[in-house]
Amino acid sequence: MKEPPRWLDEDAGPIVRPYALIRGRTRTSGEVFDLIASVTVVGDPAPHDLEPEQQLILRAARNPISVADVAVELDLPVGVVRVLLGDLRDHGLISVTSPSETGPRPNERILKEVINGLRAL
């Protein structure tokens, strides 16, 4: 006799193991993205053969977003997100800017601004 389909909520765990999404890879093709590197969509989006997770990343990164925030938004481990980001970057769909690459290094003015900002919280 055929079993009726069982619906499982997310407590049952992911139906697709995270690393299956990235075909077992654990490293990106390039450098490892910093957790606070900034991810931004570049160029015209939407090749139609993207994985759902990659589409979610493109949606999340319309405005710059950190690598760690992407992982939280997608509820995926950082290692998996890095590989997905590496693929998107290799396809020219996003840019990933590490905090040390551009922008001012933390200087006196910025740190004073942080101190005042923390006090005002």
Add this chain to the structure above:
Amino acid sequence: MDSVLSEDPVALKILIAGGFGVGKTTLVGSISEIRPLRTEEVLSDRGVGVDDLDGVETKTTTTVAMDFGRITIREGLVVYLFGTPGQERFWFMWDELSYGALGAVVIADTRRLTDCFPSVDYFEQRGTPFVVAVNCFDGADRHSVDDVRIALDLDEDVPVLLCDVRRRTSAKEVMVTLVEHSLRTLTSAN
């Protein structure tokens, strides 16, 4: 036109370290919107080739949840907080976490002061500016900051302060003390 030119966004990273159950999660939650960040790490030699599946069955993955908080100072200036995993087998994650970090808060519990030795050693060796925040738990003996400084054999310039990480004002004071310390370190290096 706005007189202030648009600047590149600045992202800063602060680490929250200390032994298990010392209040890292509470501190991050007191001062920022806290969210769990999952890192599923492969415990094996690093730097193996991409798509190298040889021996995959012998590798161990482990899921580590880190506390992750974000404080937006203003548009384009964000401070990220990361609670470091306490166990020593995750040291390799610390290297990545501490790279480029503005500084670190080491939370200490005077009932288990030895728990924070590894964190103190680590940041001393890496030259990462840090402060020691002594979390005053209910019922814990109050020790003076000088006692803690001596017990931890800290350099004179390392700030030590008492705190209650559950209180936002106290958590703020800890963070401000750290950034002021980082600022002093920065300006004295120049």
